[in-house]
Amino acid sequence: MVRVMVVDDHPIWREGVARDLTERDIEIVATAPDGAAAVRIARAVRPDVVLMDLQLPELSGAEATAAIREALPDTRVLVLSASTEHGHVLEAVRAGASGYLVKSAGMEELVDAIDRTARGQAVFSPGLAGLVLGEYRRLESEGPDEPRLTPRETEVLRLVAKGLTARAIATRLTLSHRTVENHVQNSLRKLQLTNRVELTRYAIERGLDADE
The missing domain is CATH 3.40.50.2300 (Response regulator)
Incomplete structure (x- = not known):
């Protein structure tokens, strides 16, 4: 139902x-x-x-x-x-x-x-x-613009770039493990990447691993 x-x-x-x-x-x-x-x-x-x-x-x-x-x-x-x-x-x-x-x-x-x-x-x-x-x-x-991630997806991506696991990110952001994984998958789809390694490289290249 x-x-x-x-x-x-x-x-x-x-x-x-x-x-x-x-x-x-x-x-x-x-x-x-x-x-x-x-x-x-x-x-x-x-x-x-x-x-x-x-x-x-x-x-x-x-x-x-x-x-x-x-x-x-x-x-x-x-x-x-x-x-x-x-x-x-x-x-x-x-x-x-x-x-x-x-x-x-x-x-x-x-x-x-x-x-x-x-x-x-x-x-x-x-x-x-x-x-x-x-x-x-x-x-x-019109040609490809830079994909737009939501604020939460960007927050998760920043922690991915710092090397945190999905479970660690879930604990840090008070989210469920499944929700974090969904955000990661959404980011992979939007950015047309295939795995976490590529996602991490993308984030580091844009300085998302730096402390705010």
Whole structure:
């Protein structure tokens, strides 16, 4: 059973979606009314999928998405928004969302999207997938920029460069061993490196092993 958290600042919509998903055998582990609460609650309940609205108080949906993805690399975010503006879609994807569904979608479409998101697939409402693909192609055509690591990934990379093991890094940063390994794997993927030796060399070449 997929474990889902629903984030929306409209209580009737939030509770209605949670109830309808529960009736379809999806486990709702939590709900949240704003972006800051979403990040805090997600860290506690560790859902498989966060169903995220974009227009939220405290933190925006995109900001909350980025924070959740950094704290919980195994948790995926599916945006469910009334907006079809291209800027909102691209902002969500850049923040780490796995997909984007408009609120006009039917419940069966939403259930299918949640299931596919939990299995690691990218899910977009019709017409939006082409937009996202076009943006990726545009970025590729501009040439490779220096990959952007999250602050936490950079922090882990700095300790890797100092020679600490994953378990030592986990202890130093008060993280789980698995979370540290996820950060390392994410960094390897972003930097297009194959192993820890190459990752360490990359970090040392950029002076990340120096004391701050």
